[in-house]
Amino acid sequence: xxxxxxxxxxxxxxxxxxxxNNLKDELKKYGNTIMLAYGKGSIKKIGLYDELMKIFNEAxxxxxEFSGIMPNPTAAKVKEGIKLVRENxxxxxxxxxxGSTMDCTKAVSMGxxxxxxxxxxxxxxYNPPKNKIPFGTIVTMVGTGSxxxxxxxxxxxxxxxxxxxxxxxxxxxxxxxxxxxTYSLSKFQMVSGICDMMSHIMEQYFSKPDTDNxxxxxxxxLMKNIIKNAYICIENxxxxxxxxxxxxxxxxxxxxxxxxxxxGDWEVHNIEHQLSAYYDVAHGMGLAAISPSYYRHIIDFxxxxxxxxxxxxxxxxxxxxTDKEIALEGINKLEKFFKxxxxxxxxxELGITNKEELNEIAKTCFVSNSAYKVMSIDDIKAxxxxxx
Amino acid sequence: xxxxxxxxxxxxxxxxxxxxNNLKDELKKYGNTIMLAYGKGSIKKIGLYDELMKIFNEAxxxxxEFSGIMPNPTAAKVKEGIKLVRENxxxxxxxxxxGSTMDCTKAVSMGxxxxxxxxxxxxxxYNPPKNKIPFGTIVTMVGTGSxxxxxxxxxxxxxxxxxxxxxxxxxxxxxxxxxxxTYSLSKFQMVSGICDMMSHIMEQYFSKPDTDNxxxxxxxxLMKNIIKNAYICIENxxxxxxxxxxxxxxxxxxxxxxxxxxxGDWEVHNIEHQLSAYYDVAHGMGLAAISPSYYRHIIDFxxxxxxxxxxxxxxxxxxxxTDKEIALEGINKLEKFFKxxxxxxxxxELGITNKEELNEIAKTCFVSNSAYKVMSIDDIKAxxxxxx
Numbered sequence: 001x002x003x004x005x006x007x008x009x010x011x012x013x014x015x016x017x018x019x020x021n022n023l024k025d026e027l028k029k030y031g032n033t034i035m036l037a038y039g040k041g042s043i044k045k046i047g048l049y050d051e052l053m054k055i056f057n058e059a060x061x062x063x064x065e066f067s068g069i070m071p072n073p074t075a076a077k078v079k080e081g082i083k084l085v086r087e088n089x090x091x092x093x094x095x096x097x098x099g100s101t102m103d104c105t106k107a108v109s110m111g112x113x114x115x116x117x118x119x120x121x122x123x124x125x126y127n128p129p130k131n132k133i134p135f136g137t138i139v140t141m142v143g144t145g146s147x148x149x150x151x152x153x154x155x156x157x158x159x160x161x162x163x164x165x166x167x168x169x170x171x172x173x174x175x176x177x178x179x180x181x182t183y184s185l186s187k188f189q190m191v192s193g194i195c196d197m198m199s200h201i202m203e204q205y206f207s208k209p210d211t212d213n214x215x216x217x218x219x220x221x222l223m224k225n226i227i228k229n230a231y232i233c234i235e236n237x238x239x240x241x242x243x244x245x246x247x248x249x250x251x252x253x254x255x256x257x258x259x260x261x262x263x264g265d266w267e268v269h270n271i272e273h274q275l276s277a278y279y280d281v282a283h284g285m286g287l288a289a290i291s292p293s294y295y296r297h298i299i300d301f302x303x304x305x306x307x308x309x310x311x312x313x314x315x316x317x318x319x320x321x322t323d324k325e326i327a328l329e330g331i332n333k334l335e336k337f338f339k340x341x342x343x344x345x346x347x348x349e350l351g352i353t354n355k356e357e358l359n360e361i362a363k364t365c366f367v368s369n370s371a372y373k374v375m376s377i378d379d380i381k382a383x384x385x386x387x388x
Numbered sequence: 389x390x391x392x393x394x395x396x397x398x399x400x401x402x403x404x405x406x407x408x409n410n411l412k413d414e415l416k417k418y419g420n421t422i423m424l425a426y427g428k429g430s431i432k433k434i435g436l437y438d439e440l441m442k443i444f445n446e447a448x449x450x451x452x453e454f455s456g457i458m459p460n461p462t463a464a465k466v467k468e469g470i471k472l473v474r475e476n477x478x479x480x481x482x483x484x485x486x487g488s489t490m491d492c493t494k495a496v497s498m499g500x501x502x503x504x505x506x507x508x509x510x511x512x513x514y515n516p517p518k519n520k521i522p523f524g525t526i527v528t529m530v531g532t533g534s535x536x537x538x539x540x541x542x543x544x545x546x547x548x549x550x551x552x553x554x555x556x557x558x559x560x561x562x563x564x565x566x567x568x569x570t571y572s573l574s575k576f577q578m579v580s581g582i583c584d585m586m587s588h589i590m591e592q593y594f595s596k597p598d599t600d601n602x603x604x605x606x607x608x609x610l611m612k613n614i615i616k617n618a619y620i621c622i623e624n625x626x627x628x629x630x631x632x633x634x635x636x637x638x639x640x641x642x643x644x645x646x647x648x649x650x651x652g653d654w655e656v657h658n659i660e661h662q663l664s665a666y667y668d669v670a671h672g673m674g675l676a677a678i679s680p681s682y683y684r685h686i687i688d689f690x691x692x693x694x695x696x697x698x699x700x701x702x703x704x705x706x707x708x709x710t711d712k713e714i715a716l717e718g719i720n721k722l723e724k725f726f727k728x729x730x731x732x733x734x735x736x737e738l739g740i741t742n743k744e745e746l747n748e749i750a751k752t753c754f755v756s757n758s759a760y761k762v763m764s765i766d767d768i769k770a771x772x773x774x775x776x
Contacts, residue, residue, distance in 0.1 A: 001403070001404075001567065001628075001629055001632025001633050001635075001636055002628075002629060002632075003404065004402075004403060004404025004405060004406050004407060005401075005403050005404060006400065006401065006402055006403070006410075007400075007401040007403065008398070008399075008400040008401065009397070009398075010396070010397075010398035011396075012394065012395075012396040013393075013394065013395040013396065014392075014394055015389070015392060015393050015394070015395065015648070015649070016389075016391065016392025016393060016649075017392060018392050019392065022394075179389065211629050212613075212616070212617070212629060212630075212633060213633065214609070214610065214613040214633050214636055214637055214640070217609040217610070217612065217613045218606055218609050218610075218640075220609065221602070221605040221606050221608065221609040222602065222605070222606075224605065225600075225602040225605045228600070229600070240389075240390075241389055241390060241599050241600060241601075242600075244389025244390075244649070245389050245600060245601065245602050247389075248389055248602055248648065248649075249602055252602070252606075257645075260403070260636065261403070261404075261632075261636075
């Protein structure tokens with residue numbers, strides 16, 4: 001607990017099979033016009049769309065639909081949402097889906113409520129939003145933790161930049177989490193989400209300071225719970241308890257709790273964002289492919305922590321091994337875990353064929369200034385080549 | 389994650405050496421008259437009183453003092469505070485101290501802002517408060533977690549009842565936590581606080597349901613962190629990092645996080661509250677004396693959980709032992725931990741000499757309906773006698 005911190009997370013979480021029953025009362029707090037933001041229609045398949053329309057109807061709300069939000073949501077899509085909000089005087093946005101829908105909704109909330117060009121103002125120049133259109137979320141896909149944080153990641157296709165911002169007042173007013181909504185996710189989506197939440201924890205855990213910190217202990221508990229329940233979820237997609245643990249793990253992984261008194265690294269995310277901007281790879285799969293390569297590259301700069309990780313998270317034995325051998329075994333076990341649950345752990349498996357282009361991408365990556373090792377372009381090139 | 393839950397905790401936490409620097413901006417949000425609530429003057433000894441007066445002065449605030457709040461704060465003291473608030477039209481209360489000061493402040497906040505007889509209305513009949521006098525806290529004593537929850541425990545001396553309530557809108561608006569403020573605590577106070585936070589975690593951990601739940605994993609992480617850092621704090625009271633971990637552990641132990649999807653037990657607290665009502669023992673020390681006796685008494689009703697506790701928290705080996713032997717060894721190690729840090733682990737050590745009277749006290753204890761074993765009066769008598 002070396003570093004001072006502020007923890008403030010007022011998002012109200014309704015969790016469980018009956019969580020949706022709280023929606024009607026929550027909606028009473030807002031004006032009459034609601035924008036329903038969602039993706040490509042999976043909410044219709046699981047019956048949630050009809051259920052929501054019934055609730056809106058009973059609550060006497062006017063509904064504006066904002067659909068077709070894509071994975072890696074684009075600046076163009078955000079503009080479409082801002083236009084809809086303004087034309088219809090939307091009072092409240094309900095984002096129903098995964099991280100893409102929630103992140104896009106946050107961008108629309110900021111963009112519509114403030115008289116600025118949203119991309120430059122919020123995403124390039126980091127001006128915090130003064131106003132917001134209030135919004136809540138219903139989570140149908142796990143991983144991003146966007147349901148309980150102020151983060152929003154948007155891809156601008158024109159300039160090939162995918163970037164994330166975090167603003168305290170972009171926390172959802174409330175979020176509804178029912179593990180049953182995730183039953184119909186494809187294995188690919190579920191695995192991608194699991195890799196994403198593991199990465200969120202590691203980005204905070206593998207960072208300075210490394211003096212004893214309960215945040216690190218909580219991170220280890222979350223990682224162990226994820227690993228244990230990931231195998232159950234993959235084996236039996238309808239295991240409510242395992243889905244529930246994974247869903248809550250994902251939220252706690254990125255609601256700022258385990259970041260208390262930690263600097264955070266986020267270099268794996270920086271690199272993945274640029275991969276996604278070039279190739280539109282699934283975010284979690286990109287993270288799974290980059291993480292082992294990145295951590296092997298910086299292992300000497302955080303050796304004691306990588307050793308702790310190996311022992312406490314993956315139960316690596318220490319007999320007759322050097323610290324580095326123990327640490328490396330931990331990273332190998334992480335990679336094996338990703339493989340075992342069906343993640344792609346090389347860039348080639350992600351469909352990337354142009355090894356040369358990776359060197360160009362390396363030049364476009366943001367560099368973290370709080371990592372164990374500050375990256376040069378050559379470092380990033382090596383990490384990407386080793387992940388190929 | 390079997391049970392549905394709602395998690396909502398909007399208290400803003402400022403943590404660290406510079407945390408107090410945020411007070412002036414926070415106070416701008418409230419009216420002109422501030423009531424400073426504190427105990428028996430330790431805030432003067434550590435220089436905090438003078439620092440606060442300077443901040444109030446600079447902020448142009450009028451200050452009303454409400455001092456002399458005692459351990460196990462009484463209903464009579466609460467009435468004194470309510471009178472002060474009403475006479476002075478207090479806009480905001482700043483509670484500076486430990487759980488007693490914070491809990492008393494909450495009772496005053498409820499009592500002064502609602503036109504009811506506070507004890508009967510809030511503490512006996514559990515009517516949630518409609519209104520509140522806004523309040524914040526500055527924590528100088530660790531253990532209760534009152535800085536980030538809606539709980540308040542008050543003792544009514546007339547009827548010999550010490551009881552706690554929890555109301556969602558009794559969360560502090562903000563809390564300032566600086567581990568340095570705890571340097572001057574006596575060893576007795578510090579140990580008592582450590583026993584209190586351990587008990588808070590165990591009351592939630594040793595409760596149904598026992599299906600895999602990340603809340604239990606987080607509880608184990610917190611307990612291990614407390615045990616590790618408790619020894620350091622006792623050895624070297626000025627170890628900032630250890631004090632910081634313990635301080636944040638205490639907050640997380642009772643801010644509803646680890647209670648997500650858990651029923652909670654709270655029988656140890658129920659029994660201790662009645663001990664305190666009769667003998668005015670230090671809360672944490674009372675808990676340390678009762679816990680091992682209580683857990684041995686119910687061991688067969690939650691055997692798998694007591695075994696898990698022994699292995700995961702205290703590293704008990706499993707070779708050639710029955711589940712019950714493993715479980716018992718865990719409870720023995722818990723008792724030894726309490727002893728090692730200097731807690732009193734028998735009622736006799738607490739100064740209680742009348743063994744017969746314990747049977748009378750047993751009859752006055754509230755009974756938890758969510759414990760592994762629902763208590764009869766005979767159960768409670770046995771637990772108290774075994775703790776003697």
